[in-house]
Amino acid sequence: MTAAADGTWPAIRSGESxxxxxxxxxxxxxxxxxxxxxxxxxRGKLSAACRHLPLTCLAALELRLGRxxxxxxxxxxxxxxxxxxxxxxxxxxxxxxxxxxxxxxxAWPAVAWLWLEYDLDQxxxxxxxxxxxVVAALAPGSSExxxxxxxxxxxxxxxxxAWRRRLRRCLDALPAGSRLLYVFSxxxxxxxxxxxxxGGLAFDxxxxxxxxxxxxxxxxxxxxxxxxxxxxxxxxxxLDVAEEVEPRFxxxxxFPRLPRQDxxxxxxxxxLVGAGLCRAEEREALLAWxxxxxxxxxxxxxxPSAGLGDVVAxxxxxxxxxxxxxxxPEAKGYLMLRVLPGCPSPLAKATRQERHDVQIC
Amino acid sequence: xxxxxxxxxxxxxxxxxxxxxxxxxxxxxxKAWWQRARDLGFRLSLDEVEELLAGSGxxxxxxxxxxxxxxxxDGSGDDGSGDGGG
Numbered sequence: 001m002t003a004a005a006d007g008t009w010p011a012i013r014s015g016e017s018x019x020x021x022x023x024x025x026x027x028x029x030x031x032x033x034x035x036x037x038x039x040x041x042x043r044g045k046l047s048a049a050c051r052h053l054p055l056t057c058l059a060a061l062e063l064r065l066g067r068x069x070x071x072x073x074x075x076x077x078x079x080x081x082x083x084x085x086x087x088x089x090x091x092x093x094x095x096x097x098x099x100x101x102x103x104x105x106x107a108w109p110a111v112a113w114l115w116l117e118y119d120l121d122q123x124x125x126x127x128x129x130x131x132x133x134v135v136a137a138l139a140p141g142s143s144e145x146x147x148x149x150x151x152x153x154x155x156x157x158x159x160x161x162a163w164r165r166r167l168r169r170c171l172d173a174l175p176a177g178s179r180l181l182y183v184f185s186x187x188x189x190x191x192x193x194x195x196x197x198x199g200g201l202a203f204d205x206x207x208x209x210x211x212x213x214x215x216x217x218x219x220x221x222x223x224x225x226x227x228x229x230x231x232x233x234x235x236x237x238x239l240d241v242a243e244e245v246e247p248r249f250x251x252x253x254x255f256p257r258l259p260r261q262d263x264x265x266x267x268x269x270x271x272l273v274g275a276g277l278c279r280a281e282e283r284e285a286l287l288a289w290x291x292x293x294x295x296x297x298x299x300x301x302x303x304p305s306a307g308l309g310d311v312v313a314x315x316x317x318x319x320x321x322x323x324x325x326x327x328x329p330e331a332k333g334y335l336m337l338r339v340l341p342g343c344p345s346p347l348a349k350a351t352r353q354e355r356h357d358v359q360i361c
Numbered sequence: 362x363x364x365x366x367x368x369x370x371x372x373x374x375x376x377x378x379x380x381x382x383x384x385x386x387x388x389x390x391x392k393a394w395w396q397r398a399r400d401l402g403f404r405l406s407l408d409e410v411e412e413l414l415a416g417s418g419x420x421x422x423x424x425x426x427x428x429x430x431x432x433x434x435d436g437s438g439d440d441g442s443g444d445g446g447g
Contacts, residue, residue, distance in 0.1 A: 058431045078431060179434075199433070258422055258429070290425055296414045299374060300381035308367065308413055311420050313432065315429035336428045 017019055020305025022059060023051035023079065025337065027301035028293055028312055034285035037063050037333075042073040047342040049075050053084045053116075054130070055305055057336045060115075060317065065278040065331040072121040075137075079114045081105075089113045093187065095156030097136055110142035119188050131188045138180060144171055145183040151194060154185035162243040169243060171212045174198060181236065193242035197293040201235045206251070209237070214245040221323045226286065228275060228321055228329065229253045230268025238320075247325045254318035258288045268319060276354060285334050292316050303339065311340045312352075367413055370403045 026047040033043070038061075046061070053059075058079035077083075084104035103111055115135035121131060134154050138145065143355040145151040146167060171180060177200050183196035202208065203226055211219035229251070231234070236252035241246055245349070259265035269286060272278035279317050293312045295302050306312070317334040324330075374381050380401075387393040395410040405413075 003440065050381070058428070060432065084381055165441070191408055196422045252432075254429075256426060261422065290429070292420045292425065294419060299371075300385055302375075304371075304375065308371075311424075313420055313425055313427045313428045317432050328401070338428050338431070340424065340428075 020055040020303060021051055022053040022055050022057055023047060024055055024303035024305055025059075025312065025339070026050060028298050028303070029299070029329055029337065031292075031301055032289070032293070032314060033061075034281075034288070034336075036281035037284040038060070038073045039333075042071070042120070046075055048124050049120060049130070053077050054079075055303060055339055056080075057083050058336060060336040061283075061337065063257075063333045063335065064327070065272065065282050065333055066276060072119075074118060076115050076117040078137075079116065084114065093156060094188065095153070099134075099153050104272050108136075108148075108150060108153070110139055110145070110148045111136045112142075113137040114140040115182075117184075117188075124236050133184055133186045133188050135182050135184045139183055140179070142172045144180060146171070151183050151185070153186075153327055154183065155194070156185075159194065160243075163241060166243060167194065167241050168244065169301060170196065170239065170245065173209060173213050175201065175209055177202075178205070178209075178339065179290070193240040194236060195240050195245050197236050197238045199234070199236050201237055202233050203229065205236060206235055208239055210249070214239070214249075217325070218245070218247065218249060218323075220324065222249070222352070225251055225323060226330075228268075228271050228277070230264055230271055232264065232268060235316075243259050251324045252318045258290050259316055260290070265316070270329050275329075277329065278333075284317055284334070286335070289335050291309045306339050307341070309341070313338050313340050366403050367409055370398055370401075370405065370413075375402070377403050421427075 006154075008267075026043075027278070029046065030043060050059070054077075064073075072242065072246040079100070081104045084100045099108070100114065102108060104282045113204070115137065116132035117135055118130055118132050120130065135201075136145070136150055137155060138150075142148070146164055151167075178198050179200055180196060181199040182195075182197040184193040184197070186195060187269040198209075199345065207219050207222055210222050218263040230253060232253035232255055235317065236345060238250035238252070240248055253268060255262045255264050255268075266283075266287060269278060273283050274278050274314060291314055293314075295310075298312065303312070313336075315334045315336045319333065320332040322330040322332065374384065384394060384397065384408060387397065391407065391411045394414065395407045398405050398410060414431050
């Protein structure tokens with residue numbers, strides 16, 4: 001894969017992507033995303049960023065909760081190999097283009113999926129999306145990212161020796177039943193440490209692990225988050241690692257069933273509202289997000305490249321609690337959005353023969 | 362079943378917000394849709410209109426849970442096919 005001749009970012013290559021771009025979802029998104037969660041500026045930036053990405057991607061909206069101002073909404077997309085071929089990452093930065101190209105052709109088998117994470121809190125250029133952070137979702141049983149070279153390849157440079165030693169210590173201390181899920185290269189934030197995300201942690205285990213790899217002060221701050229987790233388990237734990245484990249960390253909370261089936265979602269968000277980390281209208285909008293549109297319910301905003309039988313699915317995914325020293329915790333909500341291939345209505349099938357009898361044309 | 366006529370109607374809807382609003386008011390009434398489409402010169406059958414409106418059989422809760430779980434590392438909560446487009 002080579003850079004565009006004019007050096008500009010992306011563009012879905014016509015002929016390679018028969019399915020259009022994620023930006024086609026903007027009208028439906030505008031209809032479904034509550035103003036309580038995203039103001040006009042955030043919506044505009046989301047639409048602009050989506051224009052450069054394949055419609056087939058699973059998209060995640062990251063919402064900063066509980067803020068009086070209109071906060072930006074960040075966008076992440078998950079790339080499968082087919083999406084990666086359709087996406088033309090050009091030369092921003094070249095090492096990422098090379099990595100995606102190699103991965104989409106079978107290199108880097110340790111990487112199951114790639115996520116591109118766009119921070120949309122900066123002014124956007126007209127002709128290109130911002131530099132993404134890149135997140136490798138590691139395949140179960142894969143070799144870890146240091147020995148496989150994944151982290152170096154994502155960052156486009158060798159991981160400093162002191163960082164490697166600290167990462168090694170964190171990985172060697174992973175508790176039984178947990179697993180390294182993601183490694184992040186924070187390309188949009190130069191100088192920032194590497195990030196790892198560990199899954200499958202019961203809260204007590206998470207506390208012991210943090211104390212072991214990061215010290216008692218971080219474990220203490222994590223313990224303070226516990227009343228805010230709504231009883232969700234297991235958790236993901238996100239750690240920033242450089243020469244030391246950095247003081248910022250995040251704990252993800254979710255439940256496997258949908259909010260309408262599991263009242264713990266409301267309990268989790270009630271707790272955040274009570275702690276001043278989420279506004280009541282945000283809670284209601286998050287709980288109302290899950291659902292789907294078909295052509296019938298969304299035809300006036302239907303993505304031109306989607307099929308008439310497709311479905312645009314929306315789902316509340318998880319809440320992240322972020323802890324920093326000397327500050328109250330922050331809460332973020334994550335909403336998923338994806339176009340899925342639909343299937344014919346059973347009613348349509350069952351009545352097809354009868355309808356043929358009244359067909360006129 | 363997206364026929365040329367159905368695609369032409371969709372394009373018309375996308376272009377004309379007044380028509381979109383008018384048809385939205387007829388939601389749930391395929392025969393009214395069909396009649397209006399014919400008035401506008403679209404040679405669609407009632408069968409096509411009903412399929413157009415029925416679209417998909419929709420999603421069940423497990424489908425939505427899989428989308429919600431798409432952040433679960435290896436994508437095991439989701440089919441991850443990347444084939445979601447139409």
